[in-house]
Protein backbone atom coordinates (compact mmCIF):
# COMPACT_ATOMS: atom_id res chain seq x y z
CA UNK A 477 0.00 0.00 0.00
CA UNK A 478 1.74 3.24 -1.12
CA UNK A 479 1.53 6.08 1.36
CA UNK A 480 0.17 9.47 0.36
CA UNK A 481 1.58 11.43 3.29
CA UNK A 482 3.19 14.77 2.55
CA UNK A 483 6.87 14.97 3.36
CA UNK A 484 7.88 17.15 6.28
CA UNK A 485 10.06 19.39 4.10
CA UNK A 486 7.27 20.14 1.60
CA UNK A 487 4.38 20.75 4.01
CA UNK A 488 3.46 24.40 4.70
CA UNK A 489 1.16 23.12 7.45
CA UNK A 490 4.08 21.39 9.19
CA UNK A 491 6.26 24.50 8.93
CA UNK A 492 3.49 26.62 10.40
CA UNK A 493 2.93 24.28 13.37
CA UNK A 494 6.68 23.91 13.98
CA UNK A 495 7.17 27.69 13.97
CA UNK A 496 5.17 27.89 17.23
CA UNK A 497 5.67 24.38 18.70
CA UNK A 498 7.24 24.52 22.15
CA UNK A 499 7.51 20.85 22.97
CA UNK A 500 8.18 17.62 21.10
CA UNK A 501 7.10 14.21 22.29
CA UNK A 502 9.37 11.51 20.92
CA UNK A 503 9.32 7.75 20.77
CA UNK A 504 12.71 6.06 21.32
CA UNK A 505 13.04 2.71 19.58
CA UNK A 506 12.87 2.92 15.81
CA UNK A 507 12.53 6.72 16.01
CA UNK A 508 15.27 8.54 17.95
CA UNK A 509 17.46 5.45 18.16
CA UNK A 510 18.97 3.66 15.22
CA UNK A 511 19.30 -0.06 14.59
CA UNK A 512 20.31 -1.87 17.76
CA UNK A 513 19.01 0.97 19.93
CA UNK A 514 22.02 3.28 19.53
CA UNK A 515 21.85 7.05 19.15
CA UNK A 516 25.37 7.03 17.70
CA UNK A 517 24.68 5.19 14.46
CA UNK A 518 22.87 6.23 11.30
CA UNK A 519 19.95 4.50 9.63
CA UNK A 520 22.32 2.09 7.87
CA UNK A 521 23.96 1.05 11.13
CA UNK A 522 27.22 2.97 10.59
CA UNK A 523 28.66 5.12 13.41
CA UNK A 524 27.46 8.73 13.04
CA UNK A 525 26.86 11.90 15.05
CA UNK A 526 23.85 13.04 12.99
CA UNK A 527 21.23 12.46 15.67
CA UNK A 528 23.20 13.69 18.68
CA UNK A 529 24.22 16.85 16.86
CA UNK A 530 20.55 17.54 16.17
CA UNK A 531 19.77 16.90 19.86
CA UNK A 532 22.47 19.37 20.93
CA UNK A 533 21.06 22.02 18.59
CA UNK A 534 17.53 21.54 19.91
CA UNK A 535 18.81 21.71 23.51
CA UNK A 536 20.83 24.86 22.73
CA UNK A 537 17.71 26.49 21.30
CA UNK A 538 15.90 25.84 24.59
CA UNK A 539 13.26 23.66 22.96
CA UNK A 540 11.83 20.89 25.10
CA UNK A 541 11.84 17.22 24.15
CA UNK A 542 10.00 14.59 26.17
CA UNK A 543 10.64 10.88 25.66
CA UNK A 544 7.37 8.97 25.38
CA UNK A 545 8.05 5.24 25.32
CA UNK A 546 6.89 1.75 26.19
CA UNK A 547 10.14 1.25 28.12
CA UNK A 548 10.20 1.27 31.89
CA UNK A 549 10.87 4.22 34.22
CA UNK A 550 14.54 3.42 34.78
CA UNK A 551 15.28 3.15 31.08
CA UNK A 552 13.25 6.21 30.10
CA UNK A 553 14.77 8.24 32.94
CA UNK A 554 18.36 7.28 32.16
CA UNK A 555 18.03 7.93 28.43
CA UNK A 556 16.39 11.31 29.11
CA UNK A 557 19.07 12.34 31.61
CA UNK A 558 21.89 11.38 29.26
CA UNK A 559 20.33 13.45 26.45
CA UNK A 560 19.73 16.45 28.72
CA UNK A 561 15.95 16.20 29.06
CA UNK A 562 13.98 16.65 32.29
CA UNK A 563 10.62 14.97 31.75
CA UNK A 564 9.52 11.64 30.34
CA UNK A 565 6.53 9.38 29.82
CA UNK A 566 7.22 5.65 30.32
CA UNK A 567 5.37 2.34 30.15
CA UNK A 568 3.02 3.44 27.34
CA UNK A 569 1.68 6.46 29.22
CA UNK A 570 1.25 4.87 32.66
CA UNK A 571 4.26 6.66 34.23
CA UNK A 572 4.93 10.40 33.95
CA UNK A 573 7.77 12.53 35.29
CA UNK A 574 6.75 16.14 34.91
CA UNK A 575 10.15 17.74 35.34
CA UNK A 576 13.37 18.01 37.28
CA UNK A 577 12.96 17.14 40.96
CA UNK A 578 9.35 16.06 40.53
CA UNK A 579 8.19 12.68 41.77
CA UNK A 580 7.15 10.11 39.24
CA UNK A 581 3.37 9.74 38.95
CA UNK A 582 1.35 6.70 37.97
CA UNK A 583 -1.57 7.25 35.61
CA UNK A 584 -4.02 4.39 36.09
CA UNK A 585 -6.92 5.30 33.80
CA UNK A 586 -10.21 3.81 34.98
CA UNK A 587 -8.84 2.11 38.08
CA UNK A 588 -10.75 3.31 41.14
CA UNK A 589 -8.89 4.74 44.13
CA UNK A 590 -7.94 2.18 46.74
CA UNK A 591 -6.95 -0.68 44.42
CA UNK A 592 -3.32 -0.63 45.53
CA UNK A 593 -2.21 -2.10 48.83
CA UNK A 594 0.37 -0.19 50.90
CA UNK A 595 3.74 -0.11 49.11
CA UNK A 596 2.34 -2.04 46.16
CA UNK A 597 3.01 -1.06 42.57
CA UNK A 598 0.24 -1.34 39.98
CA UNK A 599 2.40 -4.00 38.31
CA UNK A 600 2.21 -6.16 41.43
CA UNK A 601 -1.50 -5.42 41.79
CA UNK A 602 -2.12 -6.83 38.29
CA UNK A 603 -0.37 -10.05 39.36
CA UNK A 604 -2.16 -10.22 42.72
CA UNK A 605 -5.56 -9.64 41.11
CA UNK A 606 -5.02 -12.50 38.66
CA UNK A 607 -4.08 -10.74 35.41
CA UNK A 608 -1.42 -13.30 34.54
CA UNK A 609 -3.18 -16.30 36.05
CA UNK A 610 -6.33 -15.98 33.94
CA UNK A 611 -4.22 -15.85 30.79
CA UNK A 612 -2.01 -18.85 31.63
CA UNK A 613 -5.15 -20.78 32.71
CA UNK A 614 -6.95 -19.91 29.46
CA UNK A 615 -3.93 -20.43 27.18
CA UNK A 616 -1.64 -23.01 28.84
CA UNK A 617 1.80 -23.05 27.25
CA UNK A 618 0.91 -20.20 24.91
CA UNK A 619 1.80 -17.13 26.97
CA UNK A 620 4.69 -16.15 29.24
CA UNK A 621 6.51 -13.10 30.54
CA UNK A 622 8.72 -11.47 27.92
CA UNK A 623 11.99 -12.19 29.68
CA UNK A 624 14.17 -10.13 30.15
CA UNK A 625 12.04 -7.08 29.21
CA UNK A 626 9.48 -7.76 31.95
CA UNK A 627 11.88 -6.72 34.73
CA UNK A 628 11.72 -3.42 36.64
CA UNK A 629 8.25 -2.57 35.41
CA UNK A 630 5.89 -0.70 37.76
CA UNK A 631 2.54 -0.69 35.98
CA UNK A 632 2.30 -2.64 32.73
CA UNK A 633 3.20 -6.26 32.05
CA UNK A 634 5.06 -7.32 28.92
CA UNK A 635 4.20 -10.83 27.75
CA UNK A 636 4.95 -12.92 24.70
CA UNK A 637 3.09 -15.76 23.10
CA UNK A 638 0.23 -16.49 20.79
CA UNK A 639 -3.36 -16.00 21.86
CA UNK A 640 -6.68 -14.77 20.59
CA UNK A 641 -6.98 -11.26 21.96
CA UNK A 642 -10.79 -11.26 22.16
CA UNK A 643 -10.76 -14.44 24.26
CA UNK A 644 -7.93 -13.06 26.41
CA UNK A 645 -9.81 -9.82 26.94
CA UNK A 646 -12.94 -11.75 27.97
CA UNK A 647 -10.86 -13.62 30.55
CA UNK A 648 -9.39 -10.36 31.87
CA UNK A 649 -12.89 -8.87 32.08
CA UNK A 650 -13.74 -11.37 34.83
CA UNK A 651 -11.27 -9.60 37.17
CA UNK A 652 -12.20 -6.92 39.71
CA UNK A 653 -10.17 -4.13 38.04
CA UNK A 654 -10.32 -3.14 34.36
CA UNK A 655 -7.21 -4.43 32.53
CA UNK A 656 -6.75 -4.34 28.76
CA UNK A 657 -4.50 -6.48 26.59
CA UNK A 658 -2.69 -4.85 23.65
CA UNK A 659 -1.08 -6.82 20.81
CA UNK A 660 2.15 -5.02 19.98
CA UNK A 661 3.08 -7.12 16.98
CA UNK A 662 5.32 -10.00 15.95
CA UNK A 663 8.69 -10.58 17.60
CA UNK A 664 11.41 -13.17 17.13
CA UNK A 665 12.74 -13.96 20.61
CA UNK A 666 16.00 -15.93 20.55
CA UNK A 667 14.60 -18.24 23.22
CA UNK A 668 11.29 -18.91 24.90
CA UNK A 669 9.45 -21.72 26.67
CA UNK A 670 6.18 -21.51 24.73
CA UNK A 671 4.72 -24.75 23.38
CA UNK A 672 3.74 -25.30 19.71
CA UNK A 673 3.69 -21.61 18.84
CA UNK A 674 4.65 -20.63 15.28
CA UNK A 675 4.24 -16.86 15.46
CA UNK A 676 5.19 -15.07 18.68
CA UNK A 677 3.59 -11.72 19.49
CA UNK A 678 4.41 -9.28 22.27
CA UNK A 679 1.47 -8.23 24.44
CA UNK A 680 1.04 -5.51 27.05
CA UNK A 681 -1.35 -5.64 29.99
CA UNK A 682 -2.37 -2.08 30.89
CA UNK A 683 -4.91 -0.42 33.19
CA UNK A 684 -7.91 0.41 30.98
CA UNK A 685 -8.08 4.06 29.96
CA UNK A 686 -4.32 4.64 29.91
CA UNK A 687 -2.45 5.67 26.77
CA UNK A 688 0.46 7.73 25.53
CA UNK A 689 -2.12 10.25 24.30
CA UNK A 690 -3.73 10.63 27.73
CA UNK A 691 -0.33 11.03 29.42
CA UNK A 692 0.71 13.71 26.95
CA UNK A 693 -2.49 15.66 27.58
CA UNK A 694 -1.75 15.50 31.34
CA UNK A 695 1.83 16.66 30.85
CA UNK A 696 0.80 19.54 28.57
CA UNK A 697 -1.94 20.68 30.93
CA UNK A 698 0.53 20.71 33.84
CA UNK A 699 2.64 23.23 31.88
CA UNK A 700 -0.31 25.35 30.77
CA UNK A 701 0.14 24.11 27.20
CA UNK A 702 -2.31 22.51 24.78
CA UNK A 703 -1.90 20.06 21.88
CA UNK A 704 -1.59 23.15 19.64
CA UNK A 705 1.84 23.76 21.21
CA UNK A 706 3.05 20.20 20.69
CA UNK A 707 4.47 17.97 17.98
CA UNK A 708 4.90 14.20 18.23
CA UNK A 709 7.33 11.95 16.37
CA UNK A 710 7.30 8.17 16.19
CA UNK A 711 7.25 4.99 14.14
CA UNK A 712 4.44 2.73 15.41
CA UNK A 713 0.70 2.55 15.90
CA UNK A 714 0.97 3.55 19.58
CA UNK A 715 2.87 6.63 18.35
CA UNK A 716 0.08 7.49 15.91
CA UNK A 717 -2.20 7.46 18.94
CA UNK A 718 0.04 10.01 20.71
CA UNK A 719 -0.17 12.23 17.62
CA UNK A 720 -3.83 12.83 18.55
CA UNK A 721 -2.51 14.96 21.41
CA UNK A 722 -0.29 17.09 19.16
CA UNK A 723 -0.92 19.63 16.40
CA UNK A 724 1.52 17.81 14.13
CA UNK A 725 2.57 14.16 13.91
CA UNK A 726 5.81 13.15 12.25
CA UNK A 727 6.44 9.56 11.15
CA UNK A 728 10.03 8.57 10.45
CA UNK A 729 10.32 6.87 7.07
CA UNK A 730 10.72 3.33 8.45
CA UNK A 731 7.23 3.60 9.99
CA UNK A 732 5.74 3.58 6.50
CA UNK A 733 6.80 -0.04 5.96
CA UNK A 734 4.31 -1.14 8.64
CA UNK A 735 0.81 -1.70 7.17
CA UNK A 736 -0.71 -1.29 10.66
CA UNK A 737 0.69 2.24 10.83
CA UNK A 738 -0.69 3.04 7.37
CA UNK A 739 -4.17 1.92 8.36
CA UNK A 740 -3.91 3.81 11.69
CA UNK A 741 -3.26 7.12 9.90
CA UNK A 742 -6.12 6.77 7.42
CA UNK A 743 -8.23 9.91 7.53
CA UNK A 744 -5.73 11.89 9.61
CA UNK A 745 -4.51 15.08 7.94
CA UNK A 746 -2.02 16.35 10.53
CA UNK A 747 0.72 13.79 9.85
CA UNK A 748 3.82 14.11 7.68
CA UNK A 749 6.73 11.79 6.91
CA UNK A 750 10.48 12.26 6.99
CA UNK A 751 12.61 11.25 4.02
CA UNK A 752 15.18 9.50 6.24
CA UNK A 753 14.79 6.56 8.60
CA UNK A 754 15.12 6.26 12.40
CA UNK A 755 17.60 8.68 14.00
CA UNK A 756 18.38 10.27 10.65
CA UNK A 757 14.67 11.01 10.29
CA UNK A 758 14.67 12.44 13.82
CA UNK A 759 17.54 14.78 12.88
CA UNK A 760 15.58 15.83 9.79
CA UNK A 761 12.64 16.69 12.05
CA UNK A 762 14.88 18.62 14.49
CA UNK A 763 16.38 20.72 11.70
CA UNK A 764 12.92 21.49 10.31
CA UNK A 765 11.78 22.57 13.79
CA UNK A 766 14.81 24.84 14.30
CA UNK A 767 14.44 26.35 10.82
CA UNK A 768 10.74 27.04 11.33
CA UNK A 769 11.42 28.67 14.71
CA UNK A 770 14.22 30.82 13.22
CA UNK A 771 11.92 31.95 10.40
CA UNK A 772 9.21 32.87 12.87
CA UNK A 773 11.67 34.88 15.01
CA UNK A 774 13.46 36.64 12.13
CA UNK A 775 12.77 40.41 11.82
CA UNK A 776 10.75 41.39 8.76
Ligand SMILES: [Mg+2]
Pocket residue numbers: 503504505506507710711712
Ligand atom coordinates in the same frame (compact mmCIF):
# COMPACT_ATOMS: atom_id res chain seq x y z
MG1 LIG B 1 9.09 2.83 18.27
